[in-house]
Each structure stands twice: as C-alpha cells, then as structure tokens.
Amino acid sequence: MLEDMQLRGMAPSTQEAYLRYVRQLAEFTGKSPDQTTDEDFRQFFLALHKVRGLSRSSATVAIAAFKFFFEITLQRPWPRLDLFRPRPTQTLPVVLSVDEVWRILDHIYRPTYYACLATIYTCGLRISEGVNLQVSWIDSARMQLQIRGGKGLKDRYIPLPLRTLTLLRRQWRTHRNPVWLFPAGPRAGMQHHTATAPISPCGVREAFRDALNDAGVSKNATVHTLRHSWATHLLEAGVNLRVIQLWLGHRSPSTTAIYTHLTRKAEELASGVLDTLSEGMQ
Structure with a gap:
C-alpha cells in the first residue's frame, strides 16, 4: 500500500494518515486488513464514534x-463505507482579530517559532507549508513566496509582505542553512546550518498553545486558525474572493466562500442595506 501511494505521488502526510487507519483496523480486528469483513468495519467505526467521537x-x-x-x-471491490460517514455539519472556523493574532504571537519567545508562525499568518499558510519553507522559494525581486508541493501537490505564489521578508532574512542569518528557513535544532554532531530537516510541526503547535494561554485569548484557536484569520482579514479589507482563493490554493470557490460568513464588515454592510430598504416604512 505504501508503494502504491508513493507511485501516485501522494503527500507524505496523506500516506501517513492512510496507513494509520489501516493499521488501526488491523489492531482492532486482530486480523490482516485484507481479511476484514463488513461486520468488522461496522464494529470498527462504531468504536471510533463512541470512544473518539x-x-x-x-x-x-x-x-x-x-x-x-x-x-x-x-x-x-470495497465495502459500502459511505454508510459510516457522519452527516455533514454546518460549523464555522474560529477567527482571531488582528489584535488577538499579534497578542498571541508576542508571547512566542523562541525566535524560530515566532518567525515561522508570523510567516504562517502573514502569508496564509498551512502549518506543513510553513515549517517546510525553503530558502530558494523566496523571490525578493518580485516580493513573492513560492509554495511547492502544497495540499494536492499543487504549487502556488503568494505575495510576500516586506516586513515578513525582513523577518525571514533576519531569521536566516541566525543559522545560514542553505536549504531550510526553519531548520531543526542542533543535535549531536549537527548544527543549524548543517541540518537536513526542518523543525517539527508538533513544536510549533505546542508553542502556539502556550502563547494562546499566556495571552489570555479564550478562543479555541489553533495554528490553522491563523490561516482562517488571514483570509477573513483580507476579505474584510476588500480583496476579491477569487484572489484569496488562488492565494489559499483552494480548488473550489465554494471552499473559500465560507469566509464571507465570518466577516463583521460584511454583516455591517448588509445591515445598512436592510435599513435602507426599510426607510419607506410608515
């Protein structure tokens, strides 16, 4: 299965997730996954729903x-697995205000994590895209950041704010790694400039959680909330939804359209229109 996924160029994170579920199924049933019956699948998904929600x-x-x-x-042929999919829910992502974002990031005390999280926010990146940024992906002449192998293995360009470029340059001068903007920390016999891998997403998530608590922000935010907030802030500032879709790397406009439900300015504008419509009321 791993070889089949590699041949199809699936993202490493997707490969890991797929293998994890097949492995869990084998552990749950106590048999090879190719011997799984329909009833095995039924009991497995019941356990996932009851125990893990x-x-x-x-x-x-x-x-x-x-x-x-x-x-x-x-x-x-494979079983009727769609029978085990929960009904869709109409939930909206958490969004932070601009002030809340910087209050949280001001409590990130490790410069590498601060630079990574600030870049994730100011460029609307996924956490995997942020930690895996490479030096060669910065185009300072065009003030763009290239994202290679994003979700769906799609490449895209994102505008690079001048302050973010300055921050990344300052960050790079602390390690001068020829490949990674955020190289893994020193280990035995290895320094930042010779690191062959980037920092771990787990460390970035932990730093964000600690900063969220230290900043006293009560919202149930995660690192991915920075991306949602970036898109919402752009929309509130009047940036076209289609442009935001391209920068986010969304395949469908309907995915990006969720941010229209999150903008306070849009609601205020709509309320103003409703007041205008009711002006003739006796």
Whole structure:
C-alpha cells in the first residue's frame, strides 16, 4: 500500500494518515486488513464514534484510506463505507482579530517559532507549508513566496509582505542553512546550518498553545486558525474572493466562500442595506 501511494505521488502526510487507519483496523480486528469483513468495519467505526467521537472530516479520511487499500492495493471491490460517514455539519472556523493574532504571537519567545508562525499568518499558510519553507522559494525581486508541493501537490505564489521578508532574512542569518528557513535544532554532531530537516510541526503547535494561554485569548484557536484569520482579514479589507482563493490554493470557490460568513464588515454592510430598504416604512 505504501508503494502504491508513493507511485501516485501522494503527500507524505496523506500516506501517513492512510496507513494509520489501516493499521488501526488491523489492531482492532486482530486480523490482516485484507481479511476484514463488513461486520468488522461496522464494529470498527462504531468504536471510533463512541470512544473518539470521530468527526466527519476524520471519517472521510478513514474511508478514503480503506477505499484506496481495497481498490488500488488489493484490486478488489470495497465495502459500502459511505454508510459510516457522519452527516455533514454546518460549523464555522474560529477567527482571531488582528489584535488577538499579534497578542498571541508576542508571547512566542523562541525566535524560530515566532518567525515561522508570523510567516504562517502573514502569508496564509498551512502549518506543513510553513515549517517546510525553503530558502530558494523566496523571490525578493518580485516580493513573492513560492509554495511547492502544497495540499494536492499543487504549487502556488503568494505575495510576500516586506516586513515578513525582513523577518525571514533576519531569521536566516541566525543559522545560514542553505536549504531550510526553519531548520531543526542542533543535535549531536549537527548544527543549524548543517541540518537536513526542518523543525517539527508538533513544536510549533505546542508553542502556539502556550502563547494562546499566556495571552489570555479564550478562543479555541489553533495554528490553522491563523490561516482562517488571514483570509477573513483580507476579505474584510476588500480583496476579491477569487484572489484569496488562488492565494489559499483552494480548488473550489465554494471552499473559500465560507469566509464571507465570518466577516463583521460584511454583516455591517448588509445591515445598512436592510435599513435602507426599510426607510419607506410608515
């Protein structure tokens, strides 16, 4: 299965997630996953729902993993896994104000983590894109940041704010690694400038959680909230939704359209229009 995913150029994070669910299925049933029955799947998903409160998005990943395993690796029909997908929910992502974002980031005390999280926010990146940024992806002449191999293995360009460029240059001068903007910390026999891998997303998430608490922000925010907030702030500033879609790397405009429900300025404008419509009321 791993070889099949590698041949199709699937993202490492997708490969890891797919293998994790197939491995969990084998551990749950106590048998090889190719011997799994429909009842095994039923009990497995019941356990996921009862014990872990499986979300719809996680269920979708699990179903995709088993579909790939059966149809591609085993070359045989797969069970009716759609029966195990929860109903869609109408939830909106958490959004931070600009002030809240910088209050949180002001409590990031390690310069590498601060530079990474500030770049994630000011460029609207996913955490995997942020930690894996490479020196060669910065185009200072055009003031653009190139993202290579993003979600769906798609490349895209994002405007690079001058302050962010200055921050990244200052960060790079602390280690001068020829490849990574955020190289992993020194280990035995290895320094930052010779690191062959970037920092771990886990460390970035932990630093953000600590800063969130230290800043006294009560919202249930994560690193990904910075990306949601960036898109919402752009929309509130009047940036075209289609442009935001391209910068985010969304395939469908409907995915980006969720941010229209999160902008206070849009609601205020709509309320003003409603007041105008009611002016003739006796």
